[in-house]
Structure formats: structure tokens, C-alpha cells
Amino acid sequence: EADIYQTPRYLVIGTGKKITLECSQTMGHDKMYWYQQDPGMELHLIHYSYGVNSTEKGDLSSESTVSRIRTEHFPLTLESARPSHTSQYLCASSERQGGADTQYFGPGTRLTVL
């Protein structure tokens, strides 16, 4: 099982601010993911990475960007926060178990943009 950390856990910020949501994992997993989830709604993949210097956009169009300079670190940045960015952001990493790629989630960051 993975140890995945996200900071901050809660963030309230004003419109137009630049923010970075941190995600780190200690298990050496190559694959990492960012999801966005509104309360009571489904998960939406916004970014993923299959290793260092590899990043891809997910299914949900997002104004955020990500980087993967180190295996354990996968930060997500919003250059100019807007109220529409208010949501829960979940980071995950995965490992191959047998024939299945199993994802493990961090605790999430709940972002509120005023």
C-alpha cells in the first residue's frame, strides 16, 4: 500500500492568486494521477504521469499544469485561481499487482476560491 501525502489539506484563496497543490509518495511508484471531484459527483482525471518528465492531460479539460521532476513528487499548479476551480483535488499513485494497476489515493486538498 502506498503512502501518499497532499498539502495543504484545505485552502481558501482569492480570485487571481497562483496556487500549487503538493503531492508526494514514498513508495517509488512511477505512475501518478490528479483527479478533480465535486461533492457527491464522480472522479474526473485531469492529469497523469507515467514517470519522470512524463505528463499528460486527462479527460477533463483543466486550466492547471503539472510537473514531474522527481519520481516522488507531482505538484499541480493553477496560475490564476477562479471560483470555478473550487473543488476537491485528489492525488493518486499506482503500482502493478499481478496483472492489475492498482491506484492508491492521498487524503485530498479541498480548494475554495472566493
Place this chain on the structure above:
Amino acid sequence: QKEVEQNSGPLSVPEGAIASLNCTYSDRGSQSFFWYRQYSGKSPELIMFIYSNGDKEDGRFTAQLNKASQYVSLLIRDSQPSDSATYLCAVNYLDSNYQLIWGAGTKLIIKP
């Protein structure tokens, strides 16, 4: 048609009964099937996963695959109030490059 579909619920089950949750999927050479539990305000946590070739039991939880009808089930025996949560189904398709395709989840309520 969505690739992974779940009834949003809520599904209400009396304490001690068997809760049965279903998830239908598209036939795209599906490889493995996952069940996650998500409490309100928390992140999803893995319950179990199965491959295309068989069912699995883990404690009070059993995952079953019905290939002919293209659905996967999660059975929870001796349901407890602490099992009240949203249950997410996810499928790893052969052509999805290891990404999980997620259902929207079924909300389960266990009534004492």
C-alpha cells in the same frame, strides 16, 4: 453509453443483511475490475480487485464477474452501519494504457 455505469442510489439495506452493488461495463477487452469505498469528504480507498478470469472473496466482501451480461458485483455480507459510503467501480481496459475508467458510484446506506 458510458463505459462504466453504476446506479447512483441510494441503496438502503438493513443492518446484518447482504448488500449487493452492481456495475456494468463496456466490452473492450476489459482486464481487471476494482471496487473502492469512499466516505463522505474522504478519498477513495481500495476494497478489492478481480481479473477477468475469476471471482474473489475477502472477509465480508465478495466481488463477482458476469461476463455474459457484462457486469461486476460487490456483495457485502453482514452489513454494518460503518459500511455506509459511496462505492466506486473502476475498470482497467486493455486499451486504456493502465488508466482506470471510473463509474459515478453507488451510495449505500445501512440502516440499524
